[in-house]
Amino acid sequence: MRLIYFLIFLGLLTGCEKILPPAPGENELLDGPVEGLSDAENLRFLRGDIAFNEEVFTPAMGLGPLFVATSCGSCHAGDGKGHPFSTLTRFGQTDTTGNQYLHLGGPQLQHRALPGFTPENLPSGTTFSKLTPPANTGLGLLEAVSDADLLAWADPGDADADGISGRPNWITLPSYMSPRPGAISLNGQYIGRIGKKAAAYNLLQQTANAYNQDMGITSEFEPYDTYTGHEIDPEVSIQTVLDVVFYLQTLKAPLSRNEYASDVSAGKQLFTEIKCAGCHRPTMQTGDSPIAALSGRTIFPYSDLLLHDMGPGLDDGYTEGRALSAEWRTPPLWGLGLSANSQGGQYFLLHDGRAHSIGEAILMHGGEATASIDKYRQLSEADKQQLILFLESL
Ligand SMILES: [Ca+2]
Ligand SMILES: [Ca+2]
Ligand SMILES: [Ca+2]
Numbered sequence: 001m002r003l004i005y006f007l008i009f010l011g012l013l014t015g016c017e018k019i020l021p022p023a024p025g026e027n028e029l030l031d032g033p034v035e036g037l038s039d040a041e042n043l044r045f046l047r048g049d050i051a052f053n054e055e056v057f058t059p060a061m062g063l064g065p066l067f068v069a070t071s072c073g074s075c076h077a078g079d080g081k082g083h084p085f086s087t088l089t090r091f092g093q094t095d096t097t098g099n100q101y102l103h104l105g106g107p108q109l110q111h112r113a114l115p116g117f118t119p120e121n122l123p124s125g126t127t128f129s130k131l132t133p134p135a136n137t138g139l140g141l142l143e144a145v146s147d148a149d150l151l152a153w154a155d156p157g158d159a160d161a162d163g164i165s166g167r168p169n170w171i172t173l174p175s176y177m178s179p180r181p182g183a184i185s186l187n188g189q190y191i192g193r194i195g196k197k198a199a200a201y202n203l204l205q206q207t208a209n210a211y212n213q214d215m216g217i218t219s220e221f222e223p224y225d226t227y228t229g230h231e232i233d234p235e236v237s238i239q240t241v242l243d244v245v246f247y248l249q250t251l252k253a254p255l256s257r258n259e260y261a262s263d264v265s266a267g268k269q270l271f272t273e274i275k276c277a278g279c280h281r282p283t284m285q286t287g288d289s290p291i292a293a294l295s296g297r298t299i300f301p302y303s304d305l306l307l308h309d310m311g312p313g314l315d316d317g318y319t320e321g322r323a324l325s326a327e328w329r330t331p332p333l334w335g336l337g338l339s340a341n342s343q344g345g346q347y348f349l350l351h352d353g354r355a356h357s358i359g360e361a362i363l364m365h366g367g368e369a370t371a372s373i374d375k376y377r378q379l380s381e382a383d384k385q386q387l388i389l390f391l392e393s394l
Contacts, residue, residue: 053071089109091123132351144289165308170192250291
């Protein structure tokens with residue numbers, strides 16, 4: 001209340017236009033399509049946008065009976081990073097023999113249920129991760145990077161002895177999925193690259209799972225009711241699922257800001273010097289995509305899409321597929337400086353939002369990042385400040 005009076009008072013003194021924030025510029029918004037879509041593609045983008053952001057499921061539309069939330073957009077507001085009040089909880093165990101709790105509702109916890117149904121509880125003895133929603137921007141471009149490139153960046157045995165290994169999460173494809181052109185497989189498994197542990201092959205798998213596991217909405221792809229486990233009629237059409245996938249594929253990558261300021265470019269230099277770029281790869285190329293606007297583009301995601309052991313501090317004891325409990329996929333850093341906008345004005349970084357500033361997130365790195373973080377600690381305060389300014393510009 002007092003704040004409001006203060007703002008009114010300020011308003012009287014200065015004229016309202018001075019305290020109202022200016023309308024955000026293009027480079028401060030995360031929603032919007034990549035450049036170069038055809039008219040038909042733009043329409044499809046809009047259909048997906050509506051299904052993702054505006055379609056709220058009700059019991060009559062098939063919601064639940066077990067669910068976590070009622071729309072994609074309620075967790076992924078404005079397509080930006082989500083707040084810890086909209087986390088997903090996944091549970092399992094510390095080994096990678098496959099989820100031992102499938103009969104008790106694993107791997108994902110649905111803590112809400114329609115009247116007359118019992119919501120799930122965490123079974124005793126299980127370990128779990130609480131995941132905050134990542135930003136959904138630029139994912140189609142990441143999907144279009146070739147498997148061969150990802151494999152070229154992996155160094156599972158750390159052959160060059162820089163302490164950084166990095167490996168793909170090899171996953172078994174769901175029955176409805178065909179591998180992308182040029183896909184590389186190992187013992188019948190393929191490279192996952194979506195999700196915090198890279199456990200989903202692509203945006204289709206992530207989307208079909210989200211409808212089913214987050215909202216209890218069955219589709220042709222994931223037809224099993226979350227309560228009974230029985231196959232039931234689709235509650236969302238194939239067309240809508242594919243439109244949402246198209247929307248996610250064609251959401252533009254976040255645009256950087258202030259990149260020509262001298263502090264920012266000095267910070268960028270430091271980022272490479274202290275080996276942050278060993279995992280957060282600044283530049284890559286997309287391969288061929290069925291969507292022309294995504295093909296052959298140079299992109300700046302600051303990720304290698306590979307799993308890295310991040311040490312005991314970031315180990316939740318929860319494994320997903322072959323990803324070990326301390327392993328996380330390098331999160332893209334594009335859009336980092338805009339995260340607070342969609343997180344209630346504050347940063348909630350790392351997989352569960354435990355870091356409240358960029359500096360805190362850096363200091364919580366361990367495992368393969370230890371050498372890099374030691375170098376960070378040795379930077380002067382002025383250098384650290386430049387590095388942070390660079391990260392905020394992304
Ligand atoms: Ca349902
Ligand atoms: Ca469940
Ligand atoms: Ca290495």
